[in-house]
Amino acid sequence: MDRAGRTDRTDDISRRSVLATAAAVTALAATAAPALAAGRAADRSGAPRADRLVDNRFWVSLKDWSTGTAEGTALVTGARPGLRIKKPVGRTDYTDPHTGRTATWEYARWTAPAHRSAVPATEVIASWNARTPPGTWLQVELCGTYADGTKSPWYVMGRWTSGDNQETDIRRTSVDDQTDGKSTVWTDTLSVDDAAAGPRVVSYQLRLTLHRKPGATATPTVWRLGAMASAVPDRFTVPASKPGPARELKVPRYSQEIHAGQYPEYDNGGEAWCSPTSSQMIIEYWGRGPTPEELAWVDPSYADPQVCHAARRTFDYQYNGCGNWPFNAAYAATYKDLQGVVTRLTSLTDLETLIAAGIPAITSQSFLKEELTGAGYGTAGHLMTVIGFTADGDVIANDPASPSDPAVRRVYRRREWENIWLRTKRYNASGKVVSGTGGVCYLYFPARPSARQRAALAAVGVR
Known part of the structure; x- marks a missing residue:
């Protein structure tokens, strides 16, 4: 059963749009891959390419x-x-x-x-x-x-x-x-x-x-x-990509779970703080963070008070949660010379391009427990931080849904992770067709990125 406490989105369709029927989804998913393959040829008429998503x-x-x-x-x-x-x-x-x-x-x-x-x-x-x-x-x-x-x-x-x-x-x-x-x-x-x-x-x-x-x-x-x-086509699966270069970035590790029960006025406390916890990891990777004065409001007995601070500063009072995507990007950019955007990537190759240039990414995905080996949980929507790739192409993630800070680093199987992140449709534990995020991610990077970082961002369509 999906754990609602670990969500930035829910299976409740009032949060996201869905197809009219599961049959329509299945038909679209079956035709998406060949349509994309056909569209990869350049269109000399100047019209948008069919594979542009x-x-x-x-x-x-x-x-x-x-x-x-x-x-x-x-x-x-x-x-x-x-x-x-x-x-x-x-x-x-x-x-x-x-x-x-x-x-x-x-x-x-x-x-x-x-x-x-x-x-x-x-x-x-x-x-x-x-x-x-x-x-x-x-x-x-x-x-x-x-x-x-x-x-x-x-x-x-x-x-x-x-x-x-x-x-x-x-x-x-x-x-x-x-x-x-x-x-x-x-x-x-x-x-x-x-x-x-x-x-x-x-x-x-x-x-x-x-x-x-x-x-x-x-x-x-x-x-x-x-x-x-x-305009990501509706799909339950995506084509497998070939592994690229291996690299792991040194990103701080923070667990949302150690904040369970803290400040319940912000989305019922830390167990739901996957988004701000992930944001805080990347903010500190870039050498930024709140001052002691800004953290003075946090109970001094709490570990990692900056995570509590991030939850408070990303909280959406209407959504009643900390998982508003643009609010997280905007929070990151309040720190000196840091930028944040919400975008979609179309493949793990895009992520590998960013990692190779030293840019980690925060990704949004949903899955059943058995769909992601080693996670130990299922979720209707969860943010985690991709920090690298192994020599075999598997995904190295800082997963905040971990029992402690040291346990945050995980290695997930490439094919499983790729599919749960990039698909737009899936079946939940009850067999109902629900939505997936289709490659949504947050990117945080310096206001003056290096030439290599600018090239990597341009390669994924961000400037």
Whole structure:
């Protein structure tokens, strides 16, 4: 039986989209592999290649930020370009649904130009890197254009603050019940309702609204904004890949399980903290972490207080959990000169490319106990950190669902791990068809990566 305590997502379909019937899934899975193989030939007409599954577009350079429509925002120049409030263009009242408090905020806004995706997408996930001083926050919205020419509403993809001051900050939150009959937002993901027959998202715009208290001088600063659009075919299995170079990165090991029962107000405590625990491992791999002052709120008797801190700073008050993907990437990027994105990879070869360049990855997967030898558990959704590959091509993972920090390092069989991570459909313990993540991962890397790291990121579609 899947352990709900170890989830960043659940089998509950209110969280994710699924196919209309299991029969349709089976038919699509059977045809996916040959269709992909046929699509690998170059299309000289200039149309998107049939094997293109993922499209990433991020606004991160001074040139990028200059292309958008600014309403009261100003460019931040220097080594890390971005946006800030220059002169507010309006005021709005916001009633925080998690506190009931209504407050007035002034705001400025920036709207990205429309981006036409190389992939007519069934899912779009936005992510951002920013810092919000106390008394400030930001909202990210997305408007998609469908293949039939119609547009979605402006969907709220997140209301976010990097802090957690109970007096000055809003509660970090996703927004439920957003749909137009063609697509729906499930926590952090815009998903086309009928991936098989409905119109797909062919382009989108992002809108960023920066808020602060009226008359204040503090401002959010945003360094990266973008989205990953994808159309991963429905599949129960994926083709096996050939092992690449062996390498293991020295990543700190943290167990979520030693925090069981701690701070239950954050997703019932540590047993559910796979996502922030994984995030903290990678943040510290890059030499970043919270200060002693930032950890002062944690009970001094608790081991690894930085894991508790990560859980608090990634908690989504609407989702009622720490597994909001963009919130984790945004948390990582609050540390000096660190970037975070949510994307999809299409193979273990992609992961090997990143590992070879010194970039670990946080991956999301779900499986039955018998599907992953050595795990010792089954899960409806779990994050772990890939830190390397053995000479035989097996996956070396820091799995936070371990009884102690030293036990976190695991070696999982390549073929098993590859399939549970990259598939989009699976059978749960009751034989019901449920969703898989289709290669979702978080990537954290320096604001100024090395030439080799830039090349590896470019190879997987991230810049």
